[in-house]
């Protein structure tokens with residue numbers, strides 16, 4: 001399963017984001033360093049399911065399919081807060097990042113209200129750009145230290161190694177970070193390895209992109225900061241974790257109908273005056289202004305836009321679109337763009353990969369070779385030897 005990390009300074013709203021996305025009961029408080037160890041929970045990215053097109057009702061093995069929208073599980077890691085100098089041990093340091101080294105991307109939750117300083121303590125008019133910068137620098141420093149540790153014994157020989165030898169060493173030493181070969185090749189091409197700091201930054205940017213979540217946009221000062229800075233950064237999503245928590249809890253209690261990620265909700269239960277007032281504020285201040293609370297959007301944006309994952313539906317029977325037990329469209333799998341059919345077969349099961357014969361496209365009934373490059377929404381029967 002894809003792992004996504006939540007990073008940021010103390011009090012930015014990382015645990016709130018996790019709770020908003022998963023309703024997992026984690027500790028949330030205005031005291032810095034509330035989270036001391038990673039909290040891990042299953043969240044979902046959402047995408048239109050192919051069941052609509054085929055006009056069938058699907059039986060997902062994992063996640064769900066609601067109103068033709070498929071909920072595909074990912075693993076979300078809520079991490080302890082990072083302060084300036086964390087790579088030198090300040091605050092809680094960065095050791096916890098080692099546990100989260102398999103994360104494919106990092107969502108940087110930033111308190112855009114400017115009401116907390118770099119250590120998460122209350123203040124006013126804090127320059128939120130400082131957070132964007134220092135947290136990224138700390139993460140790059142962490143990346144650099146891993147690379148340094150990994151290639152320590154080759155350091156004196158680095159310049160004399162052939163490109164192939166260098167890539168092999170880096171692949172081996174960085175395997176824990178889930179860095180792919182082509183990502184190392186690109187980092188070497190763009191930045192070289194003469195300056196380790198440059199190389200580490202480059203490889204981090206390529207292999208573990210950072211997405212900025214401008215959190216707390218229910219607050220006026222955060223809205224102002226977002227308007228001022230939104231064009232300066234490429235991957236930035238405005239969000240209110242608090243609003244999403246309120247909406248999901250109200251929906252869980254049966255007070256409203258609310259679909260995660262949507263721009264509206266419908267009241268259906270008996271609300272107290274306070275509840276009604278709070279929900280109205282969310283509608284006026286967040287949903288109408290930003291189109292959604294931003295939590296689902298941030299997850300979808302990270303997985304589909306930034307990381308470029310596509311969704312494919314392997315089946316055992318192309319005519320019934322089912323597995324061997326008759327479940328319709330049981331699996332919706334996230335794979336990277338460029339994945340071949342043979343690679344998909346191996347990722348499902350080593351044996352299916354080894355006994356692979358061909359694929360059959362459920363739409364066209366055409367035979368697909370092992371080197372066929374998967375497309376988003378493909379429904380494919382994998383034919384293999386018994």
Ligand SMILES: Nc1nc2c(ncn2[C@@H]2O[C@H](COP(=O)(O)OP(=O)(O)OP(=O)(O)O)[C@@H](O)[C@H]2O)c(=O)[nH]1
Pocket residue numbers: 008009010011012013014015016017027028029030031032033034035036079080081082120215216217218219239240241242243
């Ligand atoms: N107004 C507003 N407050 C929020 C929002 N998200 C979080 N908060 C508040 O910010 C404070 C910190 O939230 P947490 O989720 O505990 O922050 P954290 O980043 O996990 O903090 P540490 O675990 O200490 O690193 C709490 O008082 C939350 O209620 C939001 O979207 N809007």
Ligand SMILES: [Mg+2]
Pocket residue numbers: 014015016027034035078079080
């Ligand atoms: Mg926390």
